[in-house]
């Protein structure tokens with residue numbers, strides 16, 4: 001058998017994308033609560049509003065109301081045979097403002113009940129502490145992680161939940177896709193990752209590096225706290241893995257590729273090896289970026305290294321030597337080129353199953369740690385037929401090819417892979433566009449971009465397919 005007997009098959013979501021109930025039972029507004037809906041078809045992007053404004057469309061406010069449906073939804077996941085379910089804790093359910101003196105008991109109770117429901121079915125929770133869910137108050141008052149005080153707010157939040165869910169949760173990740181911001185340090189990525197609100201004239205890239213360092217220190221502190229509270233806690237990093245290929249065998253493209261990968265993956269080097277890599281210090285110096293990393297910070301980083309690599313994988317990208325940055329200051333948002341060997345999704349995301357095998361090798365060669373693929377999936381426009389069925393064969397094809405690539409990485413390359421939680425078992429709000437119509441689920445949710453629909457759940461064709469994959473431990477694809 002290719003996959004381990006105890007392989008963690010399942011699915012992944014994030015609180016803000018499905019829970020809804022944005023202001024219920026004491027929850028405070030998070031950064032995702034001030035983000036409007038975008039639309040792929042009209043190329044309209046999500047906007048960040050100055051607080052919650054009447055009349056604006058905020059898709060995360062209701063999302064799919066998992067807050068009131070989690071029992072039936074988890075029962076459906078159990079029906080597929082899930083061994084694991086990855087979700088996040090909404091920081092603002094626990095500390096509504098982020099800097100509150102006391103946690104919100106109703107928020108803590110909600111996750112107690114949710115984790116109990118999972119355990120009832122033998123489903124292992126895998127929990128992200130921060131998945132684009134920083135308290136909006138911390139963004140407004142402190143400008144998020146540009147301010148060091150947020151390190152301790154995060155550490156205190158982490159301590160509260162590590163203590164509360166001791167024995168119920170054994171797998172954790174600190175910051176979701178902590179490196180996504182480096183691909184494109186724009187307003188959207190800066191607020192999502194670190195609660196940073198850009199003002200006119202700000203040097204976005206320099207601010208991103210400072211807030212990233214503070215997030216990395218916060219992550220390292222949380223790792224230490226989590227290990228102290230329960231030595232059985234497995235705490236991982238969570239990296240957005242988008243392998244960057246060289247467009248040609250021109251050595252200049254290879255240097256560009258190296259520079260591009262440094263920029264995107266230095267976070268993993270810090271979280272696994274415990275220090276800021278030399279290439280990053282050299283880059284900051286060359287760019288005259290003022291990034292403060294104190295001696296105490298460096299001690300924290302080296303004491304708080306992670307136990308496993310969690311990563312998302314959707315696509316690869318391809319880079320070519322550009323003329324914008326003569327000193328190899330690669331800028332991913334502008335310098336990626338089309339890969340002629342790959343097709344793309346309706347959202348322009350290149351489809352590249354072999355890139356997953358490549359990624360597993362990249363991480364294992366570099367770090368030699370256990371790994372989990374904690375996100376992988378296919379966002380598509382699904383069509384619901386009049387009899388209620390959804391034929392999402394394209395989704396099955398996507399997942400099948402990626403699971404095959406994982407299998408080859410295990411059997412032919414010998415990587416240590418512990419689990420696979422596909423994104424997302426049930427349709428939810430898209431993080432990048434705020435759409436409901438960018439669907440990933442095995443379970444269809446009756447709600448569209450306009451917010452119409454009764455939120456009822458139904459099974460797509462892929463539901464039974466995945467059930468069979470799990471039952472056969474990845475043999476029947």
Ligand code: P53
Nearest residue numbers: 014176177240314379429430431432433438
């Ligand atoms: P959506 C960019 C590139 C790769 C993964 O994305 C990304 C992003 C940022 O959106 O995000 C992850 O919903 C993220 C999830 C997100 C999922 O990928 O934009 O961890 O929150 O929903 C899919 O299609």
